Structure formats: C-alpha cells, structure tokens
Amino acid sequence: MQFAGSGLARWSVGSGSYAFLLAFLLVIPLGAGSSAQQSEPKPTQPNPPFFSPDTQSSRNPSSTASSPSDSKPADKNKADRALSRPSLPPGIDPVQKIPLYQTIQEDWSSLTIGTSHLDPEPPLVAQTDEGNGFTRTLVQLKWRPGDPLDLYVVRPKNVKKPPAVLYLYGHKDDTDRFKDDRWCARATAGGFAAIGFVSALSGHRFHDRPMRQWFVSELQESLGSTVHDVKFILDYLAQRGDIDMKRIGMFGQSSGGAIAILAAAADARIKAVDVLDPWGDWPVWLKDSWVVADDPDHAGFTDPEFLKRVAPLDPVKWLPTLRAPRIRIQQVMDNTATPDECKDAIKNAAPKRAEVERWDHTGQFMDAAARGNLYEWIKTQLRKLPESGDRKATARKTTVVTRATDPGAARSDSSKAP
Numbered sequence: 128m129q130f131a132g133s134g135l136a137r138w139s140v141g142s143g144s145y146a147f148l149l150a151f152l153l154v155i156p157l158g159a160g161s162s163a164q165q166s167e168p169k170p171t172q173p174n175p176p177f178f179s180p181d182t183q184s185s186r187n188p189s190s191t192a193s194s195p196s197d198s199k200p201a202d203k204n205k206a207d208r209a210l211s212r213p214s215l216p217p218g219i220d221p222v223q224k225i226p227l228y229q230t231i232q233e234d235w236s237s238l239t240i241g242t243s244h245l246d247p248e249p250p251l252v253a254q255t256d257e258g259n260g261f262t263r264t265l266v267q268l269k270w271r272p273g274d275p276l277d278l279y280v281v282r283p284k285n286v287k288k289p290p291a292v293l294y295l296y297g298h299k300d301d302t303d304r305f306k307d308d309r310w311c312a313r314a315t316a317g318g319f320a321a322i323g324f325v326s327a328l329s330g331h332r333f334h335d336r337p338m339r340q341w342f343v344s345e346l347q348e349s350l351g352s353t354v355h356d357v358k359f360i361l362d363y364l365a366q367r368g369d370i371d372m373k374r375i376g377m378f379g380q381s382s383g384g385a386i387a388i389l390a391a392a393a394d395a396r397i398k399a400v401d402v403l404d405p406w407g408d409w410p411v412w413l414k415d416s417w418v419v420a421d422d423p424d425h426a427g428f429t430d431p432e433f434l435k436r437v438a439p440l441d442p443v444k445w446l447p448t449l450r451a452p453r454i455r456i457q458q459v460m461d462n463t464a465t466p467d468e469c470k471d472a473i474k475n476a477a478p479k480r481a482e483v484e485r486w487d488h489t490g491q492f493m494d495a496a497a498r499g500n501l502y503e504w505i506k507t508q509l510r511k512l513p514e515s516g517d518r519k520a521t522a523r524k525t526t527v528v529t530r531a532t533d534p535g536a537a538r539s540d541s542s543k544a545p
Contacts (some may be wrong), residue, residue, distance in 0.1 A: 204306060218273050218335025225274030235351025236439045238393035240358065245270040247359055258308045260284055261315040270359050271352070274332060278360060279305035279323040282369070283315040290374030290509040291320035291364065293357065293397075295383035298342035298349070301330030319506055320370055324360065326386060327352035342382065343419050343428065346409075347436040349384060354440075357390040361397075367492075374398060374509040381464060382406050385442045391454075392445035399453035399508040403501075404462050407442035408469040410434055415466040446476040451507035454481035461488045 217226050232244040253265040262282050271274040279302060283289055294314065296304070304310045305323035312486045314321035325332060328342045328349045342349045357377070374401035379387030384405025391397040406412055411420060413428040427433060438444075456477055458470045465473075474483050486492040495501075 130417040141426060150331055150446065198285045200389075220272070231273050231274075233271065233355065234533065235347045236436065237351070238354050238389055238440075238445075240355060243355065243503040245355065245359070247362070250306065250363060258311055261311050263305075263311055266363075268363060272357075273335060274327070274352075276356060276360075277302055277331060278363070279321075280364075281305070281311045281315055281323065283318050283323040288369055288371045289315075289318050289320045289510075290371045290376070290506075291322055291468055292324045292399075292505055292509070293324075293360065293375070293377040293387075295324065295326060295353070295377070295379045295386055296328060297381040297383055298329045300383075301325055313315055313502060316502070317506055318510070322360065322364065324356070327356065341391070341422070341534065342480045343413075344422065344424065346413075346428075346433075347440060349382075350389060350437070350440040353386045354389045354393055357386070357397075358394055361394060371514060372396060374512045376505045376509050378402070378505055380531065388449070389440060389445055391449050391451045395450050397451055398512055399505050400449065400451045400510075401455045401457075401505040403457045404423060404459055404465055405442055405456065405473060406465055406469070409437045409441050411466060411472070412469045413437075416464055418464050443472050443476045446473065446481075447478055449478055449481075452480065452512070453505075454478065454497065455504055455508075456483045457486070457492070458483070459492045461516065 166448060194304060215363070219225070220227050220230050223230060234241050234243045237243075238543075247268070247270040251267040256263040264280045264282075266278045266280060267275050268278055292314070294305075302323065302325060305321075311321065326342070326349060328336075328340070328345055333341075361375065364375075365372050375396050377387045377390060377397050378401045379385070380403045384402030385407055387400055387402050388407070388488075391400045406416075410429070413425075413434070419425040419428055422428075452476065456473065458465075458474070460467070460470070470485075474485075477483055486495070
C-alpha cells in the first residue's frame with residue numbers, strides 16, 4: 128500500500144488572484160505555504176522537538192547511534208541483528224500491524240464526542256518565542272492515534288487573561304502564517320490572544336495515508352475530527368488559566384469556515400463566529416464546486432452513501448441553531464470555489480442576528496479587509512461581551528450588505544481559492 132508523506136497535499140487547486148491577495152493581506156510569507164506561490168505544497172518536516180510517539184522510532188533506526196561504544200564488536204553485532212529484522216513503516220500500529228488511522232474509534236457523524244474513544248495525552252510544550260508585543264508558544268496536543276496537532280498560542284504581552292480568537296484557514300494551509308511575526312502582531316493587536324491550528328488531513332496532519340485520500344475524499348472524517356479537535360483545544364486553553372474563556376471567538380476561511388460553524392453549534396464556549404467564504408450545502412457543493420473537479424474519483428462524492436455520511440455535518444443544517452451571540456458571514460461572489468447556489472443557501476440559513484456581507488469581486492473585499500475589517504470585527508464583538516458570567520446578548524437583525532459594481536463586470540474562475 129502506498130502512503131503519503133508528512134504534509135503532502137493530494138490535490139492542488141486554487142491559485143488565482145483571490146488566493147494571492149488574501150495571502151498578502153493575511154501576511155503569509157510568500158513562498159512559505161501560500162497557494163498563490165506554489166501549486167503543490169512541499170512535504171514538511173515535523174517541528175522539533177516534537178515527534179509523534181507512533182513514528183519516531185521508525186524514522187531513522189540508526190540515528191541514535193552516536194557514542195564511540197557503538198563501534199564495539201558486540202554492539203555492532205547487535206545492531207546488525209536489529210537491522211536484519213524488518214521494521215514497521217511510520218504510522219503502523221505495532222500490535223495490529225495496520226495503519227494507525229484505521230485504529231481510530233471516533234463517531235464523525237456527531238458534533239459532540241459522544242461514544243468516540245479519544246483520550247487526551249499530556250500536552251508537550253516547546254519553546255516560547257518573544258516578539259514585538261507578543262509571545263508565541265508551540266504546543267503539541269494529541270487525542271487520537273497517529274494524529275498529533277501543532278497548536279500555536281500567541282498571547283499579547285502585559286495582558287493577564289486576554290480574550291482569544293481561534294484561527295482555522297483552508298484545507299491546503301499549514302501553520303506557516305502562525306510562525307510569521309507580522310501575522311502574530313496583527314492578530315494580537317488590541318490585547319487579544321490568537322490560537323492557530325490546521326484541520327484534520329491538512330498540512331502536517333496529512334501523512335501515512337493512501338495517496339488517493341485527501342480532505343474532501345474523507346470529508347466526514349475531516350470535518351468531524353476537526354470539530355472534535357476544537358472541543359479539546361478549548362479544554363486545554365481553559366486548563367492553562369491565562370485565557371478569558373468567557374470571550375472566545377473563532378475565525379474560519381473556506382473549509383475552516385464550515386468547521387467554525389459546526390464547532391460553534393457544538394460548543395457554547397464560542398461566543399463570536401466570523402467566517403469567510405465558508406463551504407456548505409454539500410449535495411450542491413460536491414456536485415458543482417471546482418475544488419473537487421481534479422479528483423478522478425469525484426463522481427463518487429455525490430453517491431447517496433457519501434452524501435448520507437456528510438449530511439449531519441452540513442453548515443446549512445446547523446447555522447440556524449447557533450447559540451453564539453455574534454455571527455458574521457462574508458462571501459466574495461467571484462470566488463467560485465463555493466457555487467452561488469451554496470452561498471445563497473448559507474445566507475438564507477443564517478440566524479436573524481447574523482451579519483451577512485457580500486462582495487461582488489475580490490477587489491472590494493480586499494479594500495474593506497485592508498482597512499482592518501478582517502481582524503477587527505471579531506475583536507470588537509468580543510470586547511462587547513462581559514468578562515463575568517453575564518450572558519445577556521443583544522439580538523440583531525440580519526444585515527445583508529451587497530457591494531455594487533459595474534453591471535458589465537465579469538466573474539472569473541481565476542479567483543479560485545477556497
């Protein structure tokens with residue numbers, strides 16, 4: 128069986144102007160993971176000093192032989208005998224002799240943990256970097272076999288218990304932006320903590336899998352796993368004691384936007400939700416979105432059985448149930464990764480208190496975002512929330528803002544960027 132290497136993305140889609148401009152605005156280091164700069168992400172190496180307990184021993188069996196005593200005949204014979212035995216490839220369960228991902232016992236059809244067997248291990252805390260006005264700590268969390276998650280906790284300096292925003296971007300994104308000082312400075316401006324991670328089957332979390340698998344081919348797992356991840360991430364933040372858990376928000380883009388909606392439906396601790404071009408309305412999206420078109424097996428994504436598996440995880444289903452008092456949905460109409468019919472379904476499903484902003488083309492969105500609208504909206508909403516247990520929330524009517532453009536302005540698929 129052929130497996131994908133760590134961080135290797137199966138499908139490469141979306142390299143248009145929308146991707147480039149959004150990457151520039153979000154201060155992603157060009158050439159370091161932006162889909163506008165490369166069509167296929169390069170395999171990434173694990174961030175030292177973290178290694179998955181499931182893969183470390185098989186990464187390089189001889190790498191620990193460094194002392195002079197290794198050259199002694201007895202030790203050499205022992206090493207020869209060890210090398211003569213076949214070793215398991217990374218990601219294989221040593222007892223059952225099957226890939227670790229096949230040993231996962233998790234109910235992906237449920238937004239809650241329910242009957243899933245997920246056991247959080249003690250967090251592994253790496254170095255803390257000092258930046259201009261912020262500190263950045265890399266933490267590795269793990270609760271399912273073979274799937275360690277790198278979490279970046281970026282805190283503003285001189286703020287005892289800041290409110291926090293979870294950031295989850297598209298399925299092709301890895302953690303590059305969270306390592307960028309400019310992004311961290313902007314995300315923590317105003318006294319907010321920024322919590323960055325990537326979704327299941329994305330970036331460093333895609334490894335030891337058959338090459339035909341990717342985020343959408345395993346959509347039920349990708350969505351369900353990451354929604355469960357958010358629960359455990361919030362648990363970890365609460366245990367730290369240095370985050371204001373009464374004021375938690377979540378920003379999500381494309382696939383990350385879909386997950387943010389699902390996570391907010393599952394966990395009332397998320398008080399503000401801001402999503403940009405979220406995916407959703409799966410029967411239509413899986414049939415018409417260009418994101419799936421390059422997969423030779425994409426016809427199977429509209430099979431009744433596939434649709435049945437992802438139906439419980441449709442943002443359109445869960446949007447009306449959101450308890451978060453602050454909700455914003457932004458849709459760029461010439462970003463055709465999500466078809467217009469799906470955009471309409473998402474807008475119509477939004478609760479009355481939600482704000483829905485629509486931009487006819489990427490330029491309009493970038494103009495507004497460049498003025499600070501992308502980051503500041505969710506921060507403003509969290510500032511309005513009380514630090515204590517007061518749960519009063521002011522309901523607002525749905526605001527649909529349509530930005531007019533020239534009637535002859537053409538929409539182009541060149542804006543492909545989930």
